[in-house]
Amino acid sequence: MSYATRIYATPTLDREEKKVIEETEKTRGAVRYSLSTSLRWVGVLRRNTFARAIRGSNSIEGYHVSAEDAIAAVVGEEPLDAEREPWAAVTGYRSAMTYVLQLARDPHFVYNEGFIRSLHYMMLSYDLSKHPGSWRPGPIYVRDEQRHEVVYEGPDAELLPGLVRKLIDTLNTPNNLPVAVKAAMGHLNLVMIHPFSDGNGRMARCLQSLILAREGILQPEFCSIEEYLGRHTQEYYDVLAKVGKGAWSPGNDARPWLRFCLTAHYRQATTLLRRTKEIDRIWGKLGEEIQKRRLPERVIFALADATMGYKVRNATYRKAADITNFVASRDLVQLMRDGLLEADGEKRGRAYSASQILREIRRKTREPRPADQPLFRS
Numbered sequence: 449m450s451y452a453t454r455i456y457a458t459p460t461l462d463r464e465e466k467k468v469i470e471e472t473e474k475t476r477g478a479v480r481y482s483l484s485t486s487l488r489w490v491g492v493l494r495r496n497t498f499a500r501a502i503r504g505s506n507s508i509e510g511y512h513v514s515a516e517d518a519i520a521a522v523v524g525e526e527p528l529d530a531e532r533e534p535w536a537a538v539t540g541y542r543s544a545m546t547y548v549l550q551l552a553r554d555p556h557f558v559y560n561e562g563f564i565r566s567l568h569y570m571m572l573s574y575d576l577s578k579h580p581g582s583w584r585p586g587p588i589y590v591r592d593e594q595r596h597e598v599v600y601e602g603p604d605a606e607l608l609p610g611l612v613r614k615l616i617d618t619l620n621t622p623n624n625l626p627v628a629v630k631a632a633m634g635h636l637n638l639v640m641i642h643p644f645s646d647g648n649g650r651m652a653r654c655l656q657s658l659i660l661a662r663e664g665i666l667q668p669e670f671c672s673i674e675e676y677l678g679r680h681t682q683e684y685y686d687v688l689a690k691v692g693k694g695a696w697s698p699g700n701d702a703r704p705w706l707r708f709c710l711t712a713h714y715r716q717a718t719t720l721l722r723r724t725k726e727i728d729r730i731w732g733k734l735g736e737e738i739q740k741r742r743l744p745e746r747v748i749f750a751l752a753d754a755t756m757g758y759k760v761r762n763a764t765y766r767k768a769a770d771i772t773n774f775v776a777s778r779d780l781v782q783l784m785r786d787g788l789l790e791a792d793g794e795k796r797g798r799a800y801s802a803s804q805i806l807r808e809i810r811r812k813t814r815e816p817r818p819a820d821q822p823l824f825r826s
Contacts, residue, residue: 453610455618455637456691458629459703468710468823469626475717476666482724483667489731492752492768493723494669498522501669502541504678505653511537516759516799525763528797536574544570544654552661552668559619561612564643567654571647578646583608588642599689602642603696611641619659627663631656632709636702640692653677670720673712683708711823722815729813730755737805741786746771747779754789755806755813759799 461469483490496519503518511534517527521542527535544567551557569581579585583605590600603611615637623630639652653674660671677684687708691700734751738744749768750760766776780800783789789800802810 453614454698455611455614456633456640456698456702458625458633459706464824465710468714469628472714472717475721479666479717479721479724486728489727493727495519495522498669501672501674502538502545504675505650506538506541507678508649508681508684513538519764523764523767528761540571540574541650548654548658549661549668551658559616561616568644568647568651571650583643584645600692601695608643612643627660627665628710628713629706631659632706634659636705640696673716676712676716707824714823725815726813730809733809733813747783750780750783751788751806754800754802755810759801761799
């Protein structure tokens with residue numbers, strides 16, 4: 449088969465890879481149980497997890513926003529301090545990922561060229577010079593800006609339609625592969641085909657999240673490994689470079705990439721399980737404080753965010769608690785007077801952070817983090 453229609457093949461799973469997949473699924477089972485047994489804090493965890501995924505994926509491309517502005521993007525509020533281009537990138541990605549989460553529940557969805565192009569347009573419509581929604585018109589080179597050298601050259605532009613069709617056919621063809629493997633190979637092939645002038649990495653990570661979400665391994669917002677990829681950006685680039693070897697080479701062994709993704713799934717699942725335990729404890733402790741002080745139950749949304757290390761803004765609090773601007777302002781001032789929150793800034797820029805009382809609750813509710821051990825021997 450010629451390189452005009454050939455894409456990277458899925459490696460045959462070995463014993464170690466099957467074991468990691470099995471352990472990951474056990475951890476996800478524990479997460480599913482936690483999510484199904486508590487209705488109190490799942491919405492907050494869902495919002496924060498979605499924000500972390502969006503922030504992580506965009507940070508890989510150099511678009512950095514604060515954790516609070518990532519949450520603002522998720523809930524449709526204005527940023528506190530994000531610059532124009534990073535904010536445009538983050539909100540574009542938010543729109544694309546929101547669409548992906550809707551498609552995860554659509555039984556009639558099929559992958560096609562129009563979908564791929566539309567998703568790209570959602571992400572990059574803020575900059576028409578990047579040809580959003582169109583295949584790149586010519587060659588493309590990925591540069592390592594630190595070393596000032598080209599590290600990857602995409603396939604010729606005239607090969608793109610055939611390669612994208614091959615990828616789409618693969619995505620639409622049923623098979624018995626574990627979903628993490630399907631998603632990893634979809635990601636790898638799209639990023640290596642590099643069909644767009646810009647945004648190929650974000651597109652590939654978004655596609656991976658869709659493949660995962662459609663399999664129903666967890667609630668859609670909890671399926672992504674983009675947060676992990678954002679925390680391990682150099683490893684992410686290194687393994688793609690190892691597999692790509694500088695140019696479009698679909699005959700290369702994809703196993704290093706697959707193992708990197710399987711590691712990401714296991715680590716992200718254990719992180720999510722730890723957070724479900726922590727937020728459950730935080731919610732219980734805050735409930736006791738609220739009852740003791742005879743505060744309205746709704747203030748737990750502001751207190752939980754502060755306890756978990758976020759700056760609390762009027763806009764995000766009122767969205768979470770479904771209250772008016774006036775009530776939100778009154779609540780936040782009362783929490784400050786009660787010594788639960790501390791104020792930072794003035795007027796529009798005012799935010800609230802955890803007091804010593806909340807910081808102590810956070811200290812007592814932390815789940816121990818075991819040291820990461822290698823999952824594969826080689």
